[in-house]
Amino acid sequence: MIASCPQCQTRYRLAREKIGPQGARIRCSQCQTIFRVQAPPEGSPPTPPEAKPSPLAKPAAAPAAPAAKPTPAVARPAPVPPPPPAPPKPLPPLARAVVAERDADAAKAVVELLAAWRIESDVVDDGAEALVHLFRSPPALAVLGVDLPSLPGSRIAEIAQRASDLAAVKLIRIAGASDQTGTAGFDAEEMLEAGDYPAGLPEILERLGVGAKPTLPVSGDRVGALPTLRPPAAPVKPAPKPAVAPAPKPAPAAPVAAPKPAPAAPPPPSSDPAVAAAERLARIAVSDVILYNQDKFAAAAARGTASKELASELQEARQHFNSRVAPAVRAERDFLVEELERRAAPLRKG
Secondary structure, eight states, X not given: OEEEOTTTOOEEEOOGGGSOTTOEEEEOTTTOOEEEEOOOOTTSOOOOTTOOOOBOOOOOOOOOOOOOOOXXXXXXXXXXXXXXXXXXXOOOOSEEEEEEOSOHHHHXXXXXXXXXXXXXXXXXXXXXXXXXXXXXSOOSEEEEOSSOSSSOHHHHHHHHHHOGGGTTXXXXXXXXXXXXXXXXXXXXXXXXXXGGTTTTHHHHHHHHTOSOOOOOOOOTTEETTEEOOOOOOOOOOOOOOOOOOOOOOOOOOOOOOOOOOOOOOOOOOOSSHHHHHHHHHHHHHHHHHHHHXXXXXXXXXXXXXXXXXXXXXXXXXXXXHHHHSOHHHHTTOOHHHHHHHHHHGGGOOO
């Protein structure tokens, strides 16, 4: 017969003859549990006498409980950085300008410069269109570039100066070598040579009182635009120097070339508008001569013979100069030679 341990379910084979009518007590060899086995009912086939209690097979192990799944860590949201401070709001413009300029790069530079002075700009690339803008909505300022198509800057300035509706408009005209001289008394309030454009605009804006001069950031002891004054420090009495052996004399330093002198500033314009226009045209013409003959001009200026060695170049410029300046004004003096010698004077040796 087969008996099973009630504790660990280990099965044993027992001979029927060894179990009495009251049953038998058996100790489990696996878990040491003692349990009672009853005799089998009558009619059951006898168990062979040589059979001894022996374990048959262990019951199938109970399936292991599935391992608990690890609880996934909850990802915490990354801290959100504070928003950057809002940029300061731009100050409202103080004035409006019409910029008549056919060169897109030059127009962009002028617009940025005027914006720093709190002046907003309307840009046009045609002289006739610029005049329409002036009459349609008169601005505080008009910048008239070089060689405008349809209508030159000198003609725009003359029309604006004669119109009572545009009396409050400040006119700045950029003078080029091929620009016509404006009518005396009816030209722009301010003239700027092409070589100083647009770098020379801030000085003119400050003189005309248009917009507001940009303020530069200051640091350290500076408050506003004025430095904080400090009392001078008390002089410190130097300590006596210990006696030391004289140091060897250093080798003589190589001679340092003297800095190249800057060109002399142009003389103030004449009170006569016609003479002032001739002087301005002479500066433009001589600048072109020097630009295209730099080495020759530098050498001649050093020898003091600039007007003699550049006579042929001056003659070409003189043809254009004579076509723009009245004979009565030209008879007063030689504007071209005078301007060339003024530019050469700082470079003359000896």
